[in-house]
Amino acid sequence: xxxxxxxxxxxxxxxxxxxxxxxxxxxxxxxxxxxxxxxxxxxxxxxxxxxxxxxxxxxxxxxxxxxxxxxxxxxxxxxxxxxxxxxxxxxxxxxxxxxxxxxxxxxxxxxxxxxxxxxxxxxxxxxxxxxxxxxxxxxxxxxxxxxxxxxxxxxxxxxxxxxxxxxxxxxxxxxxxxxxxxxxxxxxxxxxxxxxxxxxxxxxxxxxxxxxxxxxxxxxxxxxxxxxxxxxxxxxxxxxxxxxxxxxxxxxxxxxxxxxxxxxxxxxxxxxxxxxxxxxxxxx
Numbered sequence: 001x002x003x004x005x006x007x008x009x010x011x012x013x014x015x016x017x018x019x020x021x022x023x024x025x026x027x028x029x030x031x032x033x034x035x036x037x038x039x040x041x042x043x044x045x046x047x048x049x050x051x052x053x054x055x056x057x058x059x060x061x062x063x064x065x066x067x068x069x070x071x072x073x074x075x076x077x078x079x080x081x082x083x084x085x086x087x088x089x090x091x092x093x094x095x096x097x098x099x100x101x102x103x104x105x106x107x108x109x110x111x112x113x114x115x116x117x118x119x120x121x122x123x124x125x126x127x128x129x130x131x132x133x134x135x136x137x138x139x140x141x142x143x144x145x146x147x148x149x150x151x152x153x154x155x156x157x158x159x160x161x162x163x164x165x166x167x168x169x170x171x172x173x174x175x176x177x178x179x180x181x182x183x184x185x186x187x188x189x190x191x192x193x194x195x196x197x198x199x200x201x202x203x204x205x206x207x208x209x210x211x212x213x214x215x216x217x218x219x220x221x222x223x224x225x226x227x228x229x230x231x232x233x234x235x236x237x238x239x240x241x242x243x244x245x246x247x248x249x250x251x252x253x254x255x256x257x258x259x260x261x262x263x264x265x266x267x268x269x270x271x272x273x274x275x276x277x278x279x280x281x282x283x284x
Contacts, residue, residue, distance in 0.1 A: 010037075010073060011034035011035055011036060011037070011070075012035045012036065012037040012038075012071070012072060012164070012165055012197040013033075013034070013035035013058055013069070013070070013071050013072075013165070013197075013199065014033075014034050014035075014068075014069075014070045015031050015032055015033050015034075015067065015068070015069050015070075016032050016067055016068045016069075017030050017031075017032060017066065017067035017068070018030070018031040018032070018057070018064055018066075018067035018068070018069050019031070019064065019065050019066045019067050020050075020053055020057060020062060020063075020064055020065055021065045022053075026220055027050050027053045027220055028050045028053055028054060028057070028220050028221075029220045029221050030067070030221070031054070031067070031221070031222055032222075033215055033222060033225050035197060035199055035213075036197070036212070036213065037195070037197050038191055038195040038196070038197055039191060039197060039198075039212040039213060040187055040188070040191050040198045040200065040210070040211045040212045040213075041197075041198070041199050041200070041211060041212065041213045041214070041215060042200055042201070042202060042207070042208050042211035042213070042214045042215070043055070043199065043200065043201040043202075043214075043215050043217060044201075044202065044203075044208050044214055044215070044216050044217065044240070044244060045216060045217035045218055045223075046218070047203075049217040049218055049219060049220065050217055050219075050220045050221075051169070051201040051217055052090070052169055052201070054217075055087075055167050055169050055199065055201065057069055057076060058071055058076055058085075058165075058167055058199065059076070059077075059085055059087045059167050060076050060077025060078070060081065061077075064076070071085065071165065072084055072085070072164055072165060082111075083111055083112075083161040083163070084161070084163055084164045084165065085163055085164070085165045085166075085167065086157075086158030086159060086160075086161065086163035086165070086166045086167065087158060087166075087167045087169075088151075088154050088155055088157075088158045088166075088167070088168045088169060088171050089154070089169050090169050090170050090173060092147075092150040092151060092153065092154045093154050093157065094142045094150060094153050094154060094157070095142060096141065096142045096143030097141065097142075097143060098141070098142060099138070099139050099140060099141055099142065100129065100134055100137055100138045100139070100140060100142060100145070100153055100156075101125060101129065101138045101139060103142055103153060103157065104125040104128055104129065104153075104156055104157060104160060105121070105125055107157045107160055108121040108124055108125050108160050109121060111124075111160055111161050112124075124160050124161070124162070125160070127159075128156040128157070128159045128160050129156055131155075131156065131159055131186065132152040132153070132155050132156045132159070132186070133152070133182070134149065134152055134153065134156065137149060147174050147175070148174070148175045148176065148179045151171060151172070151174075151175060151179075151183075152179075152183075154171075155168075155171060155183070155186075159190075162194070163196065164195075164196065164197060165196070165197045165198075165199065166187075166190065166196055166197070166198045166199070166200075167199045167200075168187075168198065168199070168200040168201070169201050170201050170202060170203065171183065171200065172184075172202065172204065172207065173203075180204070180207070184207065184210055187200070188210070191212075205239065205240055205241040208228065208240045208241075209228055209239070209240055211228065212227065213225070213226065213227055214226065214227070214228060214231065214240065216231075216244055216247060218248060218251060223244075223247050223248065223251060224247055228240050231243040231244075231247075235247060
């Protein structure tokens with residue numbers, strides 16, 4: 001059940017001037033965006049643009065340097081968010097020497113410790129296994145599963161707490177088209193039927209087309225924040241991929257013009273310093 005204290009029109013994730021610095025490198029710079037509740041928001045951008053760092057910040061494992069980042073009405077990383085936010089990393093987070101059910105039993109116990117929660121844990125495990133269509137493989141060792149099946153186990157772990165927010169870092173990498181389609185059908189079902197908010201990163205352009213909204217990222221910043229339809233219309237593009245490439249080209253051109261203009265502006269100011277307001281040369 002969604003937190004009744006959170007305003008109905010509040011974003012599931014809200015960032016304002018969010019900046020993350022790692023060493024001498026600014027990984028995320030002055031980000032501002034809102035993730036709408038009950039919708040699928042996609043993070044799209046090249047490797048190294050900051051997608052994974054942003055996701056770690058949302059789930060509270062990456063400390064921000066400045067700005068604000070609120071998740072479900074609380075500061076990111078707040079202890080109360082532990083059971084309300086599900087997170088799937090790029091690498092499967094399972095124990096290969098345990099069965100699928102044993103993996104989920106273990107993580108369910110972490111979420112709901114104590115004997116009094118045993119029935120609720122068993123119900124959550126059975127539901128999560130069914131959600132990812134692994135009922136027939138529930139008693140198989142995780143180490144004997146295919147890569148796609150392992151990805152589904154990781155997703156099942158994230159679904160154990162019936163999360164209000166699901167954060168997925170490239171969950172379909174290495175999966176065949178059928179499995180990718182099935183997972184995306186599940187994502188849409190979770191959003192439509194349970195009101196789950198999903199923040200998902202991807203390099204696959206047809207997956208971007210299936211998001212309700214997109215955050216296009218480049219070099220630690222947000223290049224665009226809009227629906228796929230609006231992005232295509234805005235850029236006169238047939239696909240999101242084409243729209244993204246055009247926006248990148250525009251950004252590169254703008255940066256080049258700004259860089260070229262900067263020396264001229266500096267020289268102009270230096271020359272202006274040599275002249276008094278009345279237009280007379282100074283006597284330095």
